[in-house]
Amino acid sequence: MLRLIYTLLLLLMMITAQAQNSKPNIGVNLTGYERYWEGKTLNYKDIIDEIDEIHSRGINDVRLPVSFEYQFKQESENRYLRDLRRIAKYIKKKNMTLIVCYFDHTINKETNFTNVNIIKNNWRLISRALRKYSNHVYYELVNEPNLYPEQWDAVVPEIVSEIRAEDQDTKILIGATNYNSIYELSRKKPFPFENIIYVFHFYEPFIFTHQGADWVGNQTKTIGIPYPYNPSKMPNMAPEALGTPGEVNYNDYKDMANKTSLSHKIDIIVNWANQNNVDIWCTEFGAINTIAPEYRCQYFKDIVAIFKSHNIKCYLWEYQGNFGITDNINILDCL
Numbered sequence: 001m002l003r004l005i006y007t008l009l010l011l012l013m014m015i016t017a018q019a020q021n022s023k024p025n026i027g028v029n030l031t032g033y034e035r036y037w038e039g040k041t042l043n044y045k046d047i048i049d050e051i052d053e054i055h056s057r058g059i060n061d062v063r064l065p066v067s068f069e070y071q072f073k074q075e076s077e078n079r080y081l082r083d084l085r086r087i088a089k090y091i092k093k094k095n096m097t098l099i100v101c102y103f104d105h106t107i108n109k110e111t112n113f114t115n116v117n118i119i120k121n122n123w124r125l126i127s128r129a130l131r132k133y134s135n136h137v138y139y140e141l142v143n144e145p146n147l148y149p150e151q152w153d154a155v156v157p158e159i160v161s162e163i164r165a166e167d168q169d170t171k172i173l174i175g176a177t178n179y180n181s182i183y184e185l186s187r188k189k190p191f192p193f194e195n196i197i198y199v200f201h202f203y204e205p206f207i208f209t210h211q212g213a214d215w216v217g218n219q220t221k222t223i224g225i226p227y228p229y230n231p232s233k234m235p236n237m238a239p240e241a242l243g244t245p246g247e248v249n250y251n252d253y254k255d256m257a258n259k260t261s262l263s264h265k266i267d268i269i270v271n272w273a274n275q276n277n278v279d280i281w282c283t284e285f286g287a288i289n290t291i292a293p294e295y296r297c298q299y300f301k302d303i304v305a306i307f308k309s310h311n312i313k314c315y316l317w318e319y320q321g322n323f324g325i326t327d328n329i330n331i332l333d334c335l
Contacts, residue, residue: 026304026335027061027099027315028054029284031324034103034143036070044083048090050319057332060096063283063315065143067104068122069115081129088133098133099173099283099315100126101140107147107155116155120162131167139163140173140199140283144180149188152177160193168195173283175199180284182265186272200269201284205256207249208299209287213322219246227295228302229257259302263309270310282307286317289324297334304335 030050033042051062064087071080084100091098102123106115119142130137141159145152160172172195176184180201190198203209205227210216212223221238237250255261273280285303287296300316307314316335317323325331 022058022060023332023335024060025308025311025313026059027063027097027313028059028325029063029065029315029318030054031065031318031321033071034065034067034101036067036104041074042066042071042080042083044086047087051087051090051094051096054319055094055096057329059332060094061099061313061315062091062096063099063101063140065101065103068102068126069104069106069118072122077125081125084126085129085133088130088137092133092136095136097136097138099138099140100130101143101173101283103143107142107145116158120159123159124162124166127163127167127170131170134167134169134171138171138173138197139167140175142175144175144201145177146179147177149177149184153188153191156191157193160191171195171197173197173199173281175201175283182269185280186268190276190278197279197281198273199281199283202266202282202303203285203287204262204265205249205253207246207253208257208291208295211288212290213288217244219244219249222246222250223290224292225253225257225295226292227257227299228259229254259306262303263306266306266310266312270312280312282312282314284317285314286323288322289327293328293331297331300331300334 030047032038032040047064054062088098102119107119123139127139141156145155147155156174163172172193174191174196175198176188178184180199182200182202185198185200190196207220207222208225208227210220211225213220218238218240221240222235223238224235226233231254234253237247241247241250249256269280287299289296304314316325320326
């Protein structure tokens with residue numbers, strides 16, 4: 001009897017500890033398979049290892065960005081979809097959720113989205129393969145479509161119809177143009193579809209979250225920028241940033257880098273969602289990992305607190321990479 005009581009108490013302590021460690025409504029992007037220029041092919045075993053790692057830290061929601069057009073060229077479609085099903089099956093086993101997000105599309109203003117039929121065909125294959133996991137999987141239509149709003153509004157019904165021909169139950173995630181902008185999303189009329197969640201990305205203040213990011217250009221050359229704004233710790237603006245949007249952002253930073261300002265920006269999309277009675281998630285937020293940990297941690301605390309206050313599910317970009325957390329896994333304690 002004493003052994004049974006001891007076992008039950010131990011089990012209760014483990015459940016309590018797990019509950020305390022859990023981070024509801026906070027997910028993580030498992031990246032690498034969207035960067036087709038690196039030539040990386042999908043390895044479901046590596047992804048499962050990462051799922052185990054973040055699950056042990058209380059994260060139950062995963063976003064998987066994938067360059068489908070590239071991946072389908074590297075392996076047979078059947079083999080690739082088999083591995084994708086294995087990941088979804090494991091997510092279900094762990095009672096987690098998975099966003100499958102379509103990257104590396106080439107629909108943009110220049111090409112006039114001539115490959116929309118490829119996207120439609122790929123989504124037909126993906127949704128057919130994953131439809132039995134509708135309680136644990138979401139489909140994110142396209143990442144950061146670079147189209148004019150009216151062009152995107154014309155493309156979306158075509159892709160959604162293709163998915164719904166195979167899968168009527170899985171929720172579909174749709175963002176706006178201009179890099180999944182909250183401002184573009186707040187100006188649009190919701191689509192006449194059911195089972196839809198609207199998504200946005202949030203990296204403001206950009207001069208802070210992307211400081212030193214070479215791929216952005218000269219506007220982010222200024223480094224050592226603190227959060228929140230502190231005039232005694234603010235570095236001089238990098239000479240390369242003169243004449244770029246980075247100069248404007250630098251001059252405005254004193255008014256932008258605080259929780260109140262961030263909250264006012266999020267209010268824009270929250271008000272739109274309330275007016276239209278739709279759900280919204282943030283599928284990307286983050287800050288480059290070269291930022292001093294104390295600034296990065298405080299930024300995460302503030303933005304996650306704002307999301308939580310509005311019951312917005314949010315996904316950190318990213319687990320590994322330039323914005324990753326594997327070099328300082330304790331940063332998860334800031335979420």
